[in-house]
Amino acid sequence: QTLESRTLDGIANYIKSGRAQRIVVMTGAGTSTSAGIPDFRSPETGLYANLSRLNLPYAEAVFDISYFRNNPLPFYTLARELYPGKYRPTITHSFIRLLHDKGLLLKLFTQNIDCLEREAGVPDEAIVEAHGSFARQSCIECRSPYPDDSMREMIATGDVPHCEECGGLVKPEIVFFGEQLPAAFFLNRMKPAEADLCIVMGTSLTVQPFASLPGFCAEGTPRVLINKERAGSLGSRADDVLLLGDCDERVRDLARACGWLEELETLWAK
Numbered sequence: 691q692t693l694e695s696r697t698l699d700g701i702a703n704y705i706k707s708g709r710a711q712r713i714v715v716m717t718g719a720g721t722s723t724s725a726g727i728p729d730f731r732s733p734e735t736g737l738y739a740n741l742s743r744l745n746l747p748y749a750e751a752v753f754d755i756s757y758f759r760n761n762p763l764p765f766y767t768l769a770r771e772l773y774p775g776k777y778r779p780t781i782t783h784s785f786i787r788l789l790h791d792k793g794l795l796l797k798l799f800t801q802n803i804d805c806l807e808r809e810a811g812v813p814d815e816a817i818v819e820a821h822g823s824f825a826r827q828s829c830i831e832c833r834s835p836y837p838d839d840s841m842r843e844m845i846a847t848g849d850v851p852h853c854e855e856c857g858g859l860v861k862p863e864i865v866f867f868g869e870q871l872p873a874a875f876f877l878n879r880m881k882p883a884e885a886d887l888c889i890v891m892g893t894s895l896t897v898q899p900f901a902s903l904p905g906f907c908a909e910g911t912p913r914v915l916i917n918k919e920r921a922g923s924l925g926s927r928a929d930d931v932l933l934l935g936d937c938d939e940r941v942r943d944l945a946r947a948c949g950w951l952e953e954l955e956t957l958w959a960k
């Protein structure tokens with residue numbers, strides 16, 4: 691038996707024994723790559739490696755508020771590709787839904803703006819969209835909301851939407867570099883301290899303040915990392931468990947070890 695499978699079984703036993711009743715899940719773009727949405731930082735397939743056509747001064751400028759003010763077009767070119775509606779949740783998203791259905795999910799913190807957790811059936815009150823989402827949009831000057839149907843039209847045609855009140859630029863309520871995270875993030879950011887299990891999936895944990903969340907878990911609370919590569923300081927505590935590899939595969943392994951695989955596959959197939 692490899693060390694890895696022992697630790698997987700260890701976590702599964704911990705869950706099966708009923709000791710994990712308040713699970714916090716933290717996710718990033720890696721949970722949606724198998725849905726067809728690129729992540730940001732993977733060397734060849736990530737968004738930041740594939741933006742040369744947008745002629746940006748540096749890749750992250752596409753999500754930078756000061757850059758957007760002067761040149762919103764690159765963001766809107768990308769928004770067309772990323773706009774929700776064309777992608778289906780992955781089995782990893784359904785796993786979070788399953789944790790909720792079992793009454794075990796304390797909170798999901800997601801950095802993703804694709805709304806796929808919602809689409810998988812995780813209810814609004816369980817989700818903290820730390821980097822906002824495409825669900826709403828407003829004027830960056832006067833903050834007036836901008837209608838959903840007009841937004842959908844603008845995205846489809848590749849036009850840049852302007853405020854109907856003041857003519858300012860309209861932006862989806864996604865958190866850009868240089869902007870504050872939503873109040874819900876700050877209201878909930880100590881929740882990890884109440885958790886009895888933490889599962890971090892599909893994130894490089896490079897962007898603050900999100901990246902600091904796993905650090906709020908109590909010493910002795912197992913923290914599981916399900917990711918292609920190591921991330922953040924996961925692995926530095928005695929109770930950390932690294933399940934490295936593809937999230938959908940590792941999630942299936944964990945579900946199988948908990949005796950939930952069939953239930954999970956059925957939920958996902960719905």
Ligand code: OAD
Nearest residue numbers: 718719720723729730731753801892893894917918936937
């Ligand atoms: P990153 O692209 O930084 O990290 C994604 C992580 O998921 C990497 O460690 C990948 O190796 C891993 N990964 C990719 N596909 C995977 C798969 N199928 N199975 C397992 N692991 C996989 O994305 P985030 O951490 O989400 O913010 O990025 C954080 C923030 O940076 C984003 O929310 C966005 C970005 O700039 C803003 O725009 C404000």
